[in-house]
Amino acid sequence: MRIFIGAIVLAFILAFHFPEPPESVVARVGTYVITKAEFEQAYKNSSSALQKDPLYRRAFLNNMIDQKLILLDAERRGLDHDPRFLKMVENFWQQSLLTIALQEKAKEGTDLDHWVDYLKKNTKIDIDREYLK
Numbered sequence: 001m002r003i004f005i006g007a008i009v010l011a012f013i014l015a016f017h018f019p020e021p022p023e024s025v026v027a028r029v030g031t032y033v034i035t036k037a038e039f040e041q042a043y044k045n046s047s048s049a050l051q052k053d054p055l056y057r058r059a060f061l062n063n064m065i066d067q068k069l070i071l072l073d074a075e076r077r078g079l080d081h082d083p084r085f086l087k088m089v090e091n092f093w094q095q096s097l098l099t100i101a102l103q104e105k106a107k108e109g110t111d112l113d114h115w116v117d118y119l120k121k122n123t124k125i126d127i128d129r130e131y132l133k
Contacts, residue, residue, distance in 0.1 A: 024036050024037065026038075026039045026061060027061060027065055029065050029068035029069060029072065030068070030069075030072045031072070032068040032071065032072065034061070034064055034065070034068065039060075039064065042060070042064065043057065043060050048060050
């Protein structure tokens with residue numbers, strides 16, 4: 001499982017470190033790049049998007065830059081290898097996968113309770129009953 005978590009962390013890191021075409025870059029912060037697409041998506045999903053004033057866009061970009069600076073500092077301090085961080089990545093991965101699996105089954109019109117019952121019947125499950133006493 002640690003290798004898998006390491007692979008996820010590496011994928012996140014590489015996603016931010018591949019060179020972007022210069023015309024698609026809004027800002028470079030150390031090894032991080034903020035692309036126009038990334039900025040526009042984040043801005044669109046923010047409450048600032050209601051404002052048409054360029055000052056709000058600049059302030060939003062400055063906030064994104066601040067976040068990248070904090071990420072760089074966290075990496076320099078080795079926090080990307082901290083067990084707490086790795087556990088958070090694992091939890092995020094599990095929750096995201098659960099969400100997608102449930103959404104897919106719901107789209108199919110699957111009765112989720114029956115599906116989970118089927119999974120329980122067809123998967124080996126060992127429980128330490130002593131622990132629960």
